[in-house]
Amino acid sequence: MGVEFVKNKPLINEYVNFRFTYLLNRNNTPNSQRNLYMQSGVSSNGLDNFFYGIHGDWETRRLFAGFGIKKTEAKVLNYKEEFLQLGFAPYVGAYGDLHTWLMIKTKKNSATDTSTTYPVIKFFKGNALFEVGYNNSSEWDVHLMYRL
């Protein structure tokens, strides 16, 4: 469960999502992990503003593939967001090293009827993770995470 603050540029509004993520399936092997999640949530704009979808990923120490489909139903507009992300690690670091991933991400949004593909670079070391991507439509796509 979690809370996310959303600034939706195409629809020019801001709101809070109370979200719930549930692990549907996971497969661990000596060299890989695959996950499939269901996600749903409701917006601070009211109970008739909600979303649901699935997302999943598969990764080894060298390769990554992820996807997600999310349907949002809101007062003003119903729309669907999809993404596909593929990446590789240019080197395989040991525990404690700086780890680097080079990725490409494609996003499609039915509200704006746009599709965009852009590069993403991801670093993590220790408990800190930093991910940055850039695309023409929504500009910077930045994620920071620190494990407490």
Next chain:
Amino acid sequence: MKNLYLCCLIACSLVVLAAEESMHQMHDHEGHLHDTMVDGSLLKVNPVRFDNFVSKLTEAQVAIISVNGMVCDFCARGIAKTFKKDRAVTKVDVDLAGGKVFVAYKINAKIDFEDIKEKILSNGQNATNLQVIKI
């Protein structure tokens, strides 16, 4: 701006590839340590990582846990943190390449594989084997 970003991305790639080559040259090329335990099972660990781990340990038990699904450093951090909460645990390290977690316990501590399995599972991975060495 986009071209600048792509150039930065390519430059970063070259830097990390060079770093990898540098790290590769510094690595020990003896591979994994294959030693036979008293019960006849084979101990397969990274010798450099394992030697570093046990080098300052005395009067301890070392649990070598084989883990499936431990593919990233960030996930392994969670495993290490979970074990460090255990008062019987004195040291934890991870061999990502070998899929192993090294846990040093106090010499008189009881090591329960079911408890270890639960700790690993709570982080999203599966413990598949346990070997214990007394130092």
